[in-house]
Every structure is written in C-alpha cells, then in structure tokens.
Amino acid sequence: MTYTYEYPHPAVTTDIVILTVMDGELKVLLIKRGTEPFKGQWALPGGFVKIDENVDNCAVRELQEEAGISGVYLEQLYTFGRVDRDPRERVISVAYYALIPGKDLTLKAGTDATEAEWFSVDELPDLSFDHSEILDLAKTRLAAKMDYSTVGLKLMPEEFTLSYLQDVYEKATDKPRDKRNFRKWIFSLDVIEATGKKYSKGPHRPAMLYRVINPEEVRNIR
Amino acid sequence: MTYTYEYPHPAVTTDIVILTVMDGELKVLLIKRGTEPFKGQWALPGGFVKIDENVDNCAVRELQEEAGISGVYLEQLYTFGRVDRDPRERVISVAYYALIPGKDLTLKAGTDATEAEWFSVDELPDLSFDHSEILDLAKTRLAAKMDYSTVGLKLMPEEFTLSYLQDVYEKATDKPRDKRNFRKWIFSLDVIEATGKKYSKGPHRPAMLYRVINPEEVRNIR
DNA sequence: CCAAAAGTGTTCGTACTACACCCATGC
C-alpha cells in the first residue's frame, strides 16, 4: 500500500526529552538506535506521527511505547524543521519534554526490545540527528520554568524531604540555593504540605516528609 | 507529477500572527481567503512548507509573499497538530509571530492579489481553522515576553517618544503603567537613548525623541 | 560523645508601588 500526493509532503515525528533527577544528577533517557541511520548510536525516543493521531497524542504514545512511561508531565518544546536534519527524507520534528518523578523507578526498560538508558546530562554520548540541540533547549527551558512556575514539582515523588526538593532544584537549574531562603520561598507558594511522617536515613536527625498539595496544577509564579 | 510514500504523510504549513500597535490598538494582519475551505473568511497568512525549505524560512517567505513584509522580528510560537484542524487533509501548522514597528507602514497590501487588512485584536471577525486559538496564544506570549525581555522594542520605529513607547507597552500587554515608574524602568535597562531631537505635535510641550541603542538585540530581563 | 544532616531568624539592600505638580508649546 502506498500513498500519493500532488505535492511532496514531509514526514513528521515527535521526539521526547525525558528528564529526571536521579542519584543527584539531572538525567535524560536515551534509546540505542536499532536501525539506520545512526544505527547503534544513542538518540531521543520518538517516532512518526500517525495520520489520524493528534501530534500531542503521538508524544504520549511514544513515551509509553519507547520508554514504558505514562501519566507524567509532558509539554511541547519546539519544532525543528531544518531540511537536512534527517538523511533519509524530509523530517520535521515536534519536540516535547517530559518530567519524571525521581523515585518512581518503575522503569521497565522500553516495551519494545530497544535498549534504553539514563544518562547524566553532563556525560552524554554522541547523539543522533540534531538531538543534542533539542536536549540543550529542553535543559534551558526547564531551568527557566523552574524559576517562574511550579513545574519543578513534577520531578517529585509522592513524598519527599525538603533537602531532596532543594537538590532537585539545584540540579535541574544548575544553580546552588541557600537552604533557608529556599524553604521560605517554597513555603510562600503554598504548594507543599507536611505529611506528618518522618524519614530516617543514617546517623542524623530524621527529615520531615512533604507532599505536593495539588499534584495536577502547574501554576505560574510572578 | 505526483509524490508517493510508503506511509501516509501529513502536510505542514506555517501560519504567522503579524502584530503591530497602530492607532492606539494592538492589531493583527489577516488575509481574506480566496479558495475553499473557508473561502471569503479571514485567516492568518501562511502556507505550505516546501520540501526543500527550512520551516523557519517558510515563515520568512510567507511573511514576504502574503504581507509584503521582511526584516522584522519573527519567532516560532507553537505547533498545532490536531487531526481535524483542516477539513481538506491532515495539516500540521507551525505557528510564528512577527512584530512590526508601528510607523513603518510601507505595507504594500500583499504581493499576490489577496486582500489583507489590519484588525484590532478586540474586534475580530470569525477566523478560519483554529486560527483564533493561535492568535490567542500569540497575544498571551507577547504580553508575557514584554515583561521579561526587550522584544517590545521590536514594535518601535526608528525614533519614538516615551509616551508612544508607553502606549505600545500598555496596548500590547493590556495593562496600564504609571508614567514615572515606566520611564525609570525602561531607563534602568539601558536599551534606549535620546536622539537629541524633539517632536512637536499640537499645542503643548514637544516630546524628546529616543532610539533603540542596539536594535538587533533581544535581551532577557531578570 | 561524635559525626552527620535537619531545622530555624534576622538584617540589609534593592526594586517595585503609589502618588501630584510644573513645563513648554500652539493657538
């Protein structure tokens, strides 16, 4: 079966920058390509938009199919449309980024037989296509948005300590924060609340556990 | 001549929200459609991405061809990819917005025979496709960016008065500003300078004329 | 009792807000 048009049509894909903070580092999920071009190289998960599928839905589907992830924060990032960005044919890519809670490491490694792995964004292999450009933009966008919205909480598991929260903010924005000022700031937003539980880990004072008050909401600040 | 693919491909267009402040109002340039669908209705200028043309270049070209405008600020806005957004075939639209200096009204009305007209964003006709959604997003984005970057200056002609500048900011963000505070703010950014000239208009004190110091730059504030 | 991370307040500077009157010109 083939499809014929009066004018040439580009192919359209979505590529997804899947980010999380793990082991004290901002990490991105990459897939080892099983086919040409760039066979054997690492790339962002993604795939072609189906003809009867909304572009947003395509991103949701690829997230599930290639990374086994669903129900997470997903936002359109930018559309990459240079003519030569794919050697096969004209491919325009609508890039998204997804934020994964840190501890929910239920990561079945990709539903299909592809090889998936978390990489620190500071120690990346060579990426296929223009994917390092896409990743750079995602990092920039995330860092900016963590300062003027509450997206950062999408990187949090159900319950977390304030130290962990601060660590996530520092790693995702690549900027150190003062402990007392950070706590004053996050409390002033009224977005987290104490669970009443404590979390003991090691020979020191246990930390109070917090939760996000309204996990659905992403609010703009200022 | 026809083009055949193994899988169905969507068509890709760019649509451009061309904004300016004119006669004390934020205005958008619309084109009256000469063909079905939505024949005779107003729509954003735009058109299909050519197979050997970068998506960004397509936006630049459409801006020139449909509105006779070039050399202005142009930025990608968002990609609209709902399946049913075009009744003809599957069309994915990469939307851009352009900012036109207020007085440079050298607007030859569209190079092709299309009918182009400026509309106040407060008195819009019914728009074709999902174009009112695109326009809404452009308005929101512009208003936000005027507060945290210097894009607003892209709406300024070569020389302008402070009152005019303030008016543009008020109309583009739909928020009133205090005259003295606005002036302190804009001066603190070091982005405009006095030309030394004055501008007399009417029976009152003439206004000093200013220019943008670095017209190319768009800097983020904060 | 010692090591380790958790928790907690105050001071200072700066940037935003609110606000009202004199100035220069054309007619």
Next chain:
DNA sequence: GCATGGGTGTAGTACGAACACTTTTGG
C-alpha cells in the same frame, strides 16, 4: 492666557540575598 500633553522626585513597602548556630538521631 489657556488648553494640552511632556516631563520630573520621593516615600513606603515587599521581596530577594547574605549569613551561623542548634537539634536530633545512629553508631
């Protein structure tokens, strides 16, 4: 001389930045 928009300063407030010690636990 009067009507019209152009131009200017100050005081109060709120927010972000800098900064160090005490608390609680496990071993």
